[in-house]
Every structure is written in C-alpha cells, then in structure tokens.
Amino acid sequence: MQYKEWRAAFDHAVTLPDAKINLAQAALLIAADEYPELDISFWLARLDNMADELRSRFPAQRDAQTVIPILNTYLFDELEFHGNLAEYYDPRNSYLNDVLERRTGLPITLSVIVLALAQRLRLPIYGVGLPGHFMVKWRDAENEIVFDPFNGGEILDRRGIEARVRASSNPILPFQSDWLEAVSTKYILFRMLQNLKQIFVRAEELQRAWQVVDKILLLDPRAGDEIRDFGLLSLRLGANRQAAISLEQYLLSHPDAADADLMRVYLRRALEQVERLN
Structure with a gap:
C-alpha cells in the first residue's frame, strides 16, 4: 500500500x-x-x-x-x-x-x-x-x-x-x-508519534518526520505546535503551498506566540516560492 x-x-x-x-x-x-x-x-x-x-x-x-x-x-x-x-x-x-x-x-x-x-x-x-x-x-x-x-x-x-x-x-x-490518571488511547498514540518525531527531527530525516506530524494532526488537528512544525517541515521539503497553509493557520490561531515574528518570515518565504512557481 x-x-x-x-x-x-x-x-x-x-x-x-x-x-x-x-x-x-x-x-x-x-x-x-x-x-x-x-x-x-x-x-x-x-x-x-x-x-x-x-x-x-x-x-x-x-x-x-x-x-x-x-x-x-x-x-x-x-x-x-x-x-x-x-x-x-x-x-x-x-x-x-x-x-x-x-x-x-x-x-x-x-x-x-x-x-x-x-x-x-x-x-x-x-x-x-x-x-x-x-x-x-x-x-x-x-x-x-x-x-x-x-x-x-x-x-x-x-x-x-x-x-x-x-x-x-x-x-x-x-x-x-x-x-x-488513566490516559486515553489517542493520548497513547500521540505520545508514540511524538517519540518518533523527536528521533527523526534529530536525525534530519525530514520526510519521515513530516509523515509522523501528518498523523499527529489526524489525532489533534488543532495542535498548534504540530501545525507550525508541519509548515516548517513542508517548507524544508519544498512543499511551499502546504507550508504557507500551515504557517498561516498557526499565525491566525497564535498571533501573539513567542515565535510569531519568525514564523511570519517563514510564511513570506513560502509565499514567495509559491508565487515564483505560478
């Protein structure tokens, strides 16, 4: 499959x-x-x-x-x-x-x-x-x-x-x-995926990390850190349109985040790449 x-x-x-x-x-x-x-x-x-x-x-x-x-x-x-x-x-x-x-x-x-x-x-x-x-x-x-x-x-x-x-x-x-306290099944799966994410990010295995974060967002589509990281990984992998979508979503829901200014820089970079390819 x-x-x-x-x-x-x-x-x-x-x-x-x-x-x-x-x-x-x-x-x-x-x-x-x-x-x-x-x-x-x-x-x-x-x-x-x-x-x-x-x-x-x-x-x-x-x-x-x-x-x-x-x-x-x-x-x-x-x-x-x-x-x-x-x-x-x-x-x-x-x-x-x-x-x-x-x-x-x-x-x-x-x-x-x-x-x-x-x-x-x-x-x-x-x-x-x-x-x-x-x-x-x-x-x-x-x-x-x-x-x-x-x-x-x-x-x-x-x-x-x-x-x-x-x-x-x-x-x-x-x-x-x-x-x-007993934890939910989704929490267990989330934590398993977080372990893999850390391993792959540390090893610079970006595609594998991207797939892991993709699954984390299926478990929790509103997880702000994961939306941001999905955008950043997409940007590094050249998926600029997805990067722009995710980073914009992150900034709309977290406009005052400590890293908001930096994420705006990355968002502009992703949008520039999208425009260049159009």
Missing part, C-alpha cells in the same frame, strides 16, 4: 470513539510508514495467540494479586520482553511489529503490548502517562497497582514512581497525583 492509503486507514481507525479504537491496530498503522507492505493481521493474530495463552493460565477468579504475576512471568520471564536501554532511540523501538518480533522496545510500546492483551482479556489495566516514562496500572474497586513493563513489570509504590520520573525526566520534580 502507498502512504496515502495507510494514512487513510490510520485516519479511519482514530476517528472512532476512544473506547472503540483498537490500540494495537492503530499502533501497527504507525509502523506502516516504515513497512509499507506490513501484514497487520499477522501481528494482531500474534497478540490474539498471546492472549489465548494467558487466558489458559488465569484462574476463574481474576484479581490483581493473581493476574499481574502471571502476566509478568509470561511476558518478561518466558518471552523475555525487555526495555531497550542500549539502543533507546532506535526507531524500531516505536514500531509495534518490531517490538513483538525483537521483544524489546520503549516504555510506551511495551506498555501497548500489555494494554492490547488487557483489551483482549477484559482486564482493568490502563495506561499511565508519567513524565518521561510510560507505565500501566491495574485499577478496580479494591486496587490501584502501577507496574512498569520496561523494567520487567516491576510494581512501584508512590516513592518508586517518583524516583523513576526523576531518573527519566526531571531530577527535582515532586510527585503529582494526576500522574496516575
């Missing part, structure tokens, strides 16, 4: 109400940028088989104290899924098919595997978007248990959560209770 077809498939997947979005399918559609011949059904079946294996191991009474150890043993001891510290910024850590194949990835993609299995098994496990480090939590009427798929499913108390955030994001950041 071509990029436009994969883009349309992603757009369709994420326009559903959040609770109905198939997280694993949408995450695999992100990977289609890198793998245009990706067989999404193959990888969804892989997750189905993993869920079936876990289902056979669970007792009739599924409580947190029983299920989490079984889940952790299967994923992190038997299958040996693990966080990729050595090659943290390898894009493959953000592509779900690669993570399933290589059994290593980022905190968020390893969490996506847990969440995808939880969806299939109807387990009360939710994403937790901590600053700098994504985790999951079991939440029911009796328990709220946070555990870290990047570190073998380690269960963390408040002090452990604070320490992990300080190690990965901000060494002086105090614990905030809203860190533990």
